[in-house]
Amino acid sequence: MKVAVCSAQAYDREFLLSANRDFAHELVFFDSRLNRETRQIVAGFPAVCVFVNDTLDAAVLETLAGQGTRLIALRCAGFNNVDIQVAANLGLHVVRVPAYSPHSVAEHSVGLILALNRHLPQAYNRVRNGNFALQGLLGFELRGKTVGIIGTGRIGAAVACILHGFGCRLIACDPYRNTECVQLGVEYVPLEKLYAESDIVTLHCPLTPQTHHLIGAEAVGRMKDGVMLINTSRGATIDTWAVVAGLKSGKIGSLGLDVYEQEGDLFFQDLSDQVIQDDVFQRLLTFPNVLITGHQGFFTAEALSSITHTTLHNISAFERDGVCQNEVTLELLQTG
Numbered sequence: 596m597k598v599a600v601c602s603a604q605a606y607d608r609e610f611l612l613s614a615n616r617d618f619a620h621e622l623v624f625f626d627s628r629l630n631r632e633t634r635q636i637v638a639g640f641p642a643v644c645v646f647v648n649d650t651l652d653a654a655v656l657e658t659l660a661g662q663g664t665r666l667i668a669l670r671c672a673g674f675n676n677v678d679i680q681v682a683a684n685l686g687l688h689v690v691r692v693p694a695y696s697p698h699s700v701a702e703h704s705v706g707l708i709l710a711l712n713r714h715l716p717q718a719y720n721r722v723r724n725g726n727f728a729l730q731g732l733l734g735f736e737l738r739g740k741t742v743g744i745i746g747t748g749r750i751g752a753a754v755a756c757i758l759h760g761f762g763c764r765l766i767a768c769d770p771y772r773n774t775e776c777v778q779l780g781v782e783y784v785p786l787e788k789l790y791a792e793s794d795i796v797t798l799h800c801p802l803t804p805q806t807h808h809l810i811g812a813e814a815v816g817r818m819k820d821g822v823m824l825i826n827t828s829r830g831a832t833i834d835t836w837a838v839v840a841g842l843k844s845g846k847i848g849s850l851g852l853d854v855y856e857q858e859g860d861l862f863f864q865d866l867s868d869q870v871i872q873d874d875v876f877q878r879l880l881t882f883p884n885v886l887i888t889g890h891q892g893f894f895t896a897e898a899l900s901s902i903t904h905t906t907l908h909n910i911s912a913f914e915r916d917g918v919c920q921n922e923v924t925l926e927l928l929q930t931g
């Protein structure tokens with residue numbers, strides 16, 4: 596099938612071209628993100644392959660459908676950047692990669708916890724500068740601390756499994772109980788209790804209308820003083836201004852982010868020679884107790900290999916049968 600691959604980085608080309616030896620699709624790579632400004636570049640492609648920061652809103656989808664596209668293949672799990680209802684109305688099929696090594700994101704989340712707690716970025720810089728003083732680097736033991744996991748799907752369960760090994764007390768909130776988590780001893784509690792009792796709150800739910808700005812001023816106010824907040828899910832689950840206020844007041848003791856609400860203008864590109872125009876993001880960077888990575892939770896060799904293989908498999912299944920088990924249906928949209 597002729598496939599336009601948007602937001603293609605060097606590593607996307609490398610992994611997709613390698614995996615495509617088994618599938619033989621005609622892959623055409625575009626550096627650009629797909630959005631209203633660029634939507635013409637994929638004219639005539641029956642399949643369009645996109646990533647997390649491509650914006651497939653109603654206007655873009657209408658253009659795609661009019662230009663002959665029939666399949667949108669997401670090379671990620673989340674589908675909040677595609678208007679699924681409009682796609683369905685237009686007869687466009689949307690497929691995704693529902694699971695590809697949840698351990699990659701889970702391990703990165705725990706990496707953020709450890710790096711923040713033991714001040715590893717500061718320690719790294721100090722030692723390189725010949726400063727071996729420990730003042731300001733005091734951490735705490737994870738053993739016995741309470742971690743609140745919001746969303747215990749594949750990634751949240753993998754986080755629970757790792758932190759269980761650290762000896763943490765694990766509490767969670769999710770509309771569905773995960774039996775793997777229950778067996779680990781994870782206690783499901785209402786959100787209010789999770790906020791009130793957690794030393795660390797970590798987000799692993801999808802971005803839906805229900806989870807948009809889930810962590811706002813009210814939620815922050817209910818949390819423990821000095822709480823550590825981790826978000827590797829989607830940026831807009833957090834109201835960034837509310838979190839900035841929490842950091843300023845000391846309510847939030849530390850913040851680890853792999854995602855950011857306005858990341859579309861920043862992440863996955865080298866802007867090191869430019870003036871960053873996003874004042875909220877720049878404010879976040881001024882805090883010594885904030886650690887931000889640029890949406891790299893998924894970025895392991897194992898995950899990339901799995902993502903590319905499932906993506907090409909999804910495209911082949913659609914080409915062969917017109918359907919795919921990894922289709923994002925309207926029912927999935929309701930349940931998240």
Ligand code: NAI
Nearest residue numbers: 673746747748749750768769799800801827828892893931
């Ligand atoms: P999943 O679908 O296996 O699990 C999501 C869980 O969140 C489900 O158990 C669901 O019931 C729960 N949930 C839904 N609404 C909720 C709510 N209002 N409150 C509490 N829980 C709620 O998804 P998976 O694979 O665990 O991924 C989670 C999220 O992680 C994705 O939606 C995506 O946004 C993000 N992600 C981030 C990556 C990164 O590189 N940083 C890579 C992959 C995913």
